[in-house]
Each structure stands twice: as structure tokens, then as C-alpha cells.
Amino acid sequence: MKSFACGDVVPGCTASWVSSTDDEILVLVAQHASAAHGIETVSPELAQSVMDRIVVVS
Ligand SMILES: [Zn+2]
Numbered sequence: 407m408k409s410f411a412c413g414d415v416v417p418g419c420t421a422s423w424v425s426s427t428d429d430e431i432l433v434l435v436a437q438h439a440s441a442a443h444g445i446e447t448v449s450p451e452l453a454q455s456v457m458d459r460i461v462v463v464s
Pocket residue numbers: 412413416419420421438442443
């Protein structure tokens with residue numbers, strides 16, 4: 407499984423996700439970024455920084 411914590415990119419945010427694929431996490435993060443942080447569009451740079459911080463969990 408893959409895991410990502412929004413707080414790794416947005417200090418103070420406690421949202422985190424666990425999913426089987428990177429793509430699924432990116433979709434969930436995009437929804438959260440829009441709803442919680444007012445980020446309408448996930449730029450390639452933001453997507454990359456999310457990808458860089460996704461960790462593998464068992
Ligand atoms: Zn967040």
C-alpha cells in the first residue's frame with residue numbers, strides 16, 4: 407500500500423491517505439486540495455512533490 411500525508415506538503419494539515427496506487431492517492435489529494443486548500447488545479451510541480459512524498463506502507 408501507498409501512503410501520503412498532506413502535512414508533508416502543507417504544514418499543519420492533518421489529512422492523510424492510504425491507497426493501493428499512486429494515481430488513486432493523486433485523485434484523492436486533488437479533491438482535498440480543492441476542498442480544503444482552495445487549490446483548483448494540481449500543477450505538475452505539486453503532483454511531483456506529492457509523488458516524491460508518497461511512502462510505501464505494508
Ligand atoms: Zn491538506
